Amino acid sequence: MIIGIPKEIKNNENRVALPPSGVFDLTNRGHKVLVEKDAGKGSAISDDEYIEAGATIIEKAEDVWAAEMVMKVKEPLQEEYKYFRKGLLLFTYLHLAANKPLTEALIENGVNAIAYENVQPADNTLPLLAPMSEIAGRMAAQIGANYLERINGGKGILLSGVPGVRRGNVVVIGGGVVGLNAAKIAVGLGANVTILDVSVARLKELDIIFGNSVQTMMSNSFNIQGCLKTADLVIGAVLIPGHKAPTLVTKEMVTVMPDHSVVVDVAIDQGGIFETEDRVTTHDDPTYVKEGVVHYAVANMPGAVPQTATYALSNSTMAYANILANNPLEKVLADNLAIRRGVNTFNGKLTLEAVAKDLAMDY
Ligand code: NAD
Structure with a gap:
């Protein structure tokens, strides 16, 4: 699979979705990881460190977003909606219950969006939040x-x-x-x-x-x-x-x-x-x-504390990123309760009842 890691653009968002250890893990399993130029800068990770771990450094955000799965930290901002397309697998924090414009953009563009904060195993913990x-x-x-x-x-x-x-x-x-x-x-x-x-x-x-x-x-x-x-x-x-x-x-x-x-x-x-x-x-x-x-x-x-937070986040997301990268999405959704619960939008539909209720939308 081709996995894209864009540079975060939210105000003072210095985290990055994957550090070099995550890139190393995915590329060793045969995946290709595209990292946007300077994506790790805020977390004191250089492009060279990513290259050493097996990543390809990409100049333009739109080329990173062209990947099959995009892993981010924060919810996409309005400037990023133009990269949405049918079948894109987006794995990031979303917090849709407080964000109708993003919810609508994900649905209209057919993005399959899995929110970190809703990934929930049978024990009802929230391991990615x-x-x-x-x-x-x-x-x-x-x-x-x-x-x-x-x-x-x-x-x-x-x-x-x-x-x-x-x-x-x-x-x-x-x-x-x-x-x-x-x-x-x-x-x-x-x-x-x-x-x-x-x-x-x-x-x-x-x-x-x-x-x-x-x-x-x-x-x-x-x-x-x-x-x-x-x-x-x-x-x-x-x-x-x-x-x-x-x-x-x-x-x-x-x-x-x-x-x-x-x-x-x-x-x-x-x-x-x-x-x-x-x-x-x-x-x-x-x-x-x-x-x-x-x-x-x-x-x-x-x-604000990226040198702690980038690593703490990927320590938890990597296990799920590997499952998503190594298997067809339909199989993951059939077999993995935690990831299935994390799906917010799929195939042009809102799939999370709580968000639908709060935003008064169909699901
Ligand atoms: P959690 O599920 O671990 O804890 C939530 C707690 O709220 C539970 O113990 C629950 O019983 C309690 N609760 C529910 N209704 C309540 C009520 N009426 N009165 C008092 N307590 C009540 O959740 P968490 O991981 O601690 O996350 C809390 C919030 O912080 C979430 O919205 C999360 O997204 C947010 N968060 C924000 C940031 C940020 O940068 N601002 C970062 C991380 C988490």
Whole structure:
């Protein structure tokens, strides 16, 4: 199979879908890998390193997109829709529930699109979302700590406090992979950490993992509002797989937060959990202030730590890329539940019920 690795074009997206080790693996199995010139630059990987691993370096994006399977990191942007064509196999993050134009473009052009975030084996884990959630969760606590500094628009609170002065209060809404990792770093920074989740089973697991170093709490409007009153930093970490994120924090609830508190909504890639979020931001201009509260709403947080994220992503995607490259797609979809669940559009049709519901489209 011919596999294309385009250079990412999203704002400050420095990751690349495959490092040289992935190229080496695929070319050793007889596949041809086309890597766009400078695709690895942001992750400190040179074209020469790709060539050594067996790749062919290609000057123009359109020639890379001509491959049978295109592997990316972020969802295609409007400038890339022109490369869509019938039968193209696209393997990347998509987050379609928050993106109708992309959904329509994939359907109209007959792209067979498999979303990393929906690949789901029988154990219901999300193995291709998890590595980026680990990274974004860990980043969320350190980014929040940074924005809490007065010079960055925050209250001017040091999360650890000092002897005789209170610690910062960090509230994590959603205790999955992002939430656990955010809490881990926030606890490490010395904050008072509360994690809310709707799953009692998950709250029990978090209690076992963290012991007395966090407070776990059932996620409901009453408890969320109570926590917001004393929160310094709130981290959004909720996911209902495939669906747009639910609005759990209304505008009225944000108004109870003290001025200069900070929100880092990691779930913004699925639309975000705060009603006050009217846009997704970029690494160039990551925050805005609503109701006196600093909102950080970057949808590609791991793009800022490419020398960690590129490798963490491909550590997980490579096993699936090999299956897709080594077998006819029909056989893969018949035999492999995890990949079948990841298909978002196929043969000109939307195939994911959750996305169809959220976007009010046929599937
Ligand atoms: P996950 O499935 O591991 O965890 C989600 C958690 O949310 C689960 O524990 C679930 O029980 C909980 N939940 C569901 N409804 C809830 C509610 N009403 N209140 C509280 N908790 C609730 O998902 P994850 O991997 O942690 O991902 C979380 C979000 O972060 C996703 O939208 C994911 O795409 C996103 N993400 C964003 C970035 C970024 O750069 N912004 C990077 C990675 C992941």
